Amino acid sequence: xxxxxxxxxxxxxxxxxxxxxxxxxxxxxxxxxxxxxxxxxxxxxxxxxxxxxxxxxxxxxxxxxxxxxxxxxxxxxxxxxxxxxxxxxxxxxxxxxxxxxxxxxxxxxxxxxxxxxxxxxxxxxxxxxxxxxxxxxxxxxxxxxxxxxxxxxxxxxxx
Amino acid sequence: xxxxxxxxxxxxxxxxxxxxxxxxxxxxxxxxxxxxxxxxxxxxxxxxxxxxxxxxxxxxxxxxxxxxxxxxxxxxxxxxxxxxxxxxxxxxxxxxxxxxxxxxxxxxxxxxxxxxxxxxxxxxxxxxxxxxxxxxxxxxxxxxxxxxxxxxxxxxxxxxxxxxxxxxxxxxxxxxxxxxxxxxxxxxxxxxxxxxxxxxxxxxxxxxxxxxxxxxxxxxxxxxxxxxxxxxxxxxxxxxxxxxxxxxxxxxxxxxxxxxxxxxxxxxxxxxxxxxxxxxxxxxxxxxxxxxxxxxxxxxxxxxxxxxxxxxxxxxxxxxxxxxxxxxxxxxxxxxxxxxxxxxxxxxxxxxxxxxxxxxxxxxxxxxxxxxxxxxxxxxxxxxxxxxxxxxxxxxxxxxxxxxxxxxxxxxxxxxxxxxxxxxxxxxxxxxxxxxxxxxxxxxxxxxxxxxxxxxxxxxxxxxxxxxxxxxxxxxxxxxxxxxxxxxxxxxxxxxxxxxxxxxxxxxxxxxxxxxxxxxxxxxxxxxxxxxxxxxxxxxxxxxxxxxxxxxxxxxxxxxxxxxxxxxxxxxxxxxxxxxxxxxxxxxxxxxxxxxxxxxxxxxxxxxxxxxxxxxxxxxxxxxxxxxxxxxxxxxxxxxxxxxxxxxxxxxxxxxxxxxxxxxxxxxxxxxxxxxxxxxxxxxxxxxxxxxxxxxxxxxxxxxxxxxxxxxxxxxxxxxxxxxxxxxxxxxxxxxxxxxxxxxxxxxxxxxxxxxxxxxxxxxxxxxxxxx
Numbered sequence: 001x002x003x004x005x006x007x008x009x010x011x012x013x014x015x016x017x018x019x020x021x022x023x024x025x026x027x028x029x030x031x032x033x034x035x036x037x038x039x040x041x042x043x044x045x046x047x048x049x050x051x052x053x054x055x056x057x058x059x060x061x062x063x064x065x066x067x068x069x070x071x072x073x074x075x076x077x078x079x080x081x082x083x084x085x086x087x088x089x090x091x092x093x094x095x096x097x098x099x100x101x102x103x104x105x106x107x108x109x110x111x112x113x114x115x116x117x118x119x120x121x122x123x124x125x126x127x128x129x130x131x132x133x134x135x136x137x138x139x140x141x142x143x144x145x146x147x148x149x150x151x152x153x154x155x156x157x158x159x
Numbered sequence: 160x161x162x163x164x165x166x167x168x169x170x171x172x173x174x175x176x177x178x179x180x181x182x183x184x185x186x187x188x189x190x191x192x193x194x195x196x197x198x199x200x201x202x203x204x205x206x207x208x209x210x211x212x213x214x215x216x217x218x219x220x221x222x223x224x225x226x227x228x229x230x231x232x233x234x235x236x237x238x239x240x241x242x243x244x245x246x247x248x249x250x251x252x253x254x255x256x257x258x259x260x261x262x263x264x265x266x267x268x269x270x271x272x273x274x275x276x277x278x279x280x281x282x283x284x285x286x287x288x289x290x291x292x293x294x295x296x297x298x299x300x301x302x303x304x305x306x307x308x309x310x311x312x313x314x315x316x317x318x319x320x321x322x323x324x325x326x327x328x329x330x331x332x333x334x335x336x337x338x339x340x341x342x343x344x345x346x347x348x349x350x351x352x353x354x355x356x357x358x359x360x361x362x363x364x365x366x367x368x369x370x371x372x373x374x375x376x377x378x379x380x381x382x383x384x385x386x387x388x389x390x391x392x393x394x395x396x397x398x399x400x401x402x403x404x405x406x407x408x409x410x411x412x413x414x415x416x417x418x419x420x421x422x423x424x425x426x427x428x429x430x431x432x433x434x435x436x437x438x439x440x441x442x443x444x445x446x447x448x449x450x451x452x453x454x455x456x457x458x459x460x461x462x463x464x465x466x467x468x469x470x471x472x473x474x475x476x477x478x479x480x481x482x483x484x485x486x487x488x489x490x491x492x493x494x495x496x497x498x499x500x501x502x503x504x505x506x507x508x509x510x511x512x513x514x515x516x517x518x519x520x521x522x523x524x525x526x527x528x529x530x531x532x533x534x535x536x537x538x539x540x541x542x543x544x545x546x547x548x549x550x551x552x553x554x555x556x557x558x559x560x561x562x563x564x565x566x567x568x569x570x571x572x573x574x575x576x577x578x579x580x581x582x583x584x585x586x587x588x589x590x591x592x593x594x595x596x597x598x599x600x601x602x603x604x605x606x607x608x609x610x611x612x613x614x615x616x617x618x619x620x621x622x623x624x625x626x627x628x629x630x631x632x633x634x635x636x637x638x639x640x641x642x643x644x645x646x647x648x649x650x651x652x653x654x655x656x657x658x659x660x661x662x663x664x665x666x667x668x669x670x671x672x673x674x675x676x677x678x679x680x681x682x683x684x685x686x687x688x689x690x691x692x693x694x695x696x697x698x699x700x701x702x703x704x705x706x707x708x709x710x711x712x713x714x715x716x717x718x719x720x721x722x723x724x725x726x727x728x729x730x731x732x733x734x735x736x737x738x739x740x741x742x743x744x745x746x747x748x749x750x751x752x753x754x755x756x757x758x759x760x761x762x763x764x765x766x767x768x769x770x771x772x773x774x775x776x777x778x779x780x781x782x783x784x785x786x787x788x789x790x791x792x793x794x795x796x797x798x799x800x801x802x803x804x805x806x807x808x809x810x811x812x813x814x815x816x817x818x819x820x821x822x823x824x825x826x827x828x829x830x831x832x833x834x835x836x837x838x839x840x841x842x843x844x845x846x847x848x849x850x851x852x853x854x855x856x857x858x859x860x861x862x863x864x865x866x867x868x869x870x871x872x873x874x875x876x877x878x879x880x881x882x883x884x885x886x887x888x889x890x891x892x893x894x895x896x897x898x899x900x901x902x903x904x905x906x907x908x909x910x911x912x913x914x915x916x917x918x919x920x921x922x923x924x925x926x927x928x929x930x931x
Contacts, residue, residue: 036180036183044433099175101641102173104349105175137828140863141858
């Protein structure tokens, strides 16, 4: 199969990879760039585990083709994590037990990362909307919503 | 004291940073990928398979069919006792000459990439002779039904008959008879299954990553099937994205992928895709009940008379008939009812085989029993909680022997004060508090249920505890972990006994290479069994450390204490020696002998290491729980909204309340999925029609009501040293029952709420015409 050269920025780093036209972006990130934090739960765009940020907007890594990423700015969970320790969002998820098996977690972190990057004081309804496309089988979402509410409070307190 | 502390989990950081290592994140040099070619027919004879064109495709390494596995390879055996002989219904790893469900493995294709495998699959020519498919267990046991197996479609027909049900029914002041149906649905972990197997031919060593749940059991089964020594095979659990009872059993792929790796002498990776998962993983529940409940004029329940039919699917798998077995053994629930009869029929159909899903048999039985009890209360004009109150097993009758057994274990409710917990639950929720019956045209109802939930089952568990020269502690656990939080909870137990901070205690689990025997994780057992083994091992470490320090410093043990990772002499401000120092002394061959060696043995010099195996209590330990919910129902559309949900339970003792609460709330979410949304439906011709997340609906954040919990630690079970009961399955177990009762209460109607899931159509059909 013909390979296509694709160049984009991921987590602030310029990369250039050769991809098959049928490869999804998630497969490129995971298989060729070793960014395995982006998880594949369904590969049909429903579960949200592969949520990444593409050009500032949340996107499903499984519904985009690698060749579509030409020139894009991509952020994955690896890029949304500090060099050491946890981000404010990650710390709150831990504190409020907003994860169990951890498989949906990177997608959840990215969905919340996007929410707080555009809205530092979301309401509970806005939080729910932001994660309404993310399936979690373990937690029942309560800990995740509580964590996000705490993040909103803490961001307010910082201002 | 870290036992009981509400501390965040130590394993969370890696998951949050995307550094979890799940099986699909693993790779090896020269690795090839496998794809399982599955039956598109629910029932067919395989006339021939021609893979010659597929083998010509560039990048294809092999195509394995039933002809390639050893002729004497038997089917995958059942790992637990069954009611009667179910061996005629076991599944072979690859279909031999007949397929019995859509999704049954027929061939394994191995190629340089998964994409090439899928291309090759298109080129495999299979000549099928389709047979009539049977998707209803009632149709399956009709006399003229197409036989799915030679032994007949009725795999099991058994039951219990305790007391005198006939007499009780005859003399009853009230009886209620109702039919209930619990739909086929399943665990659906967010991570699909996967395996990475590699074989070192020169050393004859096989390593399989991606196992979980019962790795030692699976290792032993695999050794038998491959004709290898158990010690030449290592099964390793990576991070695992949920199991909930379904994932980690020995499936066809658990033979096929290692087999392919061994044949090809190359690492072979298989990652299941979601669509594949829907048809391949064990389905569950799928049980119908006819319940007759009888009571005297005082509201004392005098008998349960039950008929149960469970659709087992196309084969019997490793779990055997545990779902109907648990349901039948536990049907009477927390009530002191001595006249109990059940007939159970387990029936084969042309659907995916079944196994356990969180609260197996219990979710089902609780739904049928608790809905029937509400009907009885209504018929008697007795308040619903009051009827239950009059029938709960009193504390002084503990332990309560039901008189049944499941998987050859007697059903014994070991401990608890059910009436006391019941009253606390009612008070905690405000059961009696008045509420608005109507709001903007919606009707509000309140429902409850009471039940018992088993935990801590299984024959044994084991751990090894090691302290290194620097005082770092490692737990090697025979139980496994699929996200529950064992890395934290197990560390808490050790920490509280040897007084080393949780952060300095690593937990290794789910690996046959780290401990000789292991029971695994199922039936909410790890806190109970692994917890006790660890308690003993921790005390072993403590005793060994004190004895060693005593010998070294010539101070009586009684004057020594272990704290802050060191041994101290009472009254002194400086520690005598750290745990790491003790570990150094105890290293084998250390010249600093504590006493002159006799012969060449160095019995005291086997490291600061203790292995502990403990035997399980045959009946396990049972938690009593109450669920209560308020539900709004729109009588015009059948739409429902759960306003609040409440779980009360006595768990003996909490190891970490944060995790207990998480298990309960997450469990309720799964229960709500099974109550309202999730259904594996089949068309009449045997095709699964809800095979994607677009058709099989699971709860999202909007489907979740606020859930509150009341976790009591009133009565400690005596069967385990920590006094704990497992909490993994209390969450889902009562949800359908409580919700069904709440909707019925809202509608003042009892018809139509006996069939799960409660879709708007079904709820609407239950609305009395006068309300509509």
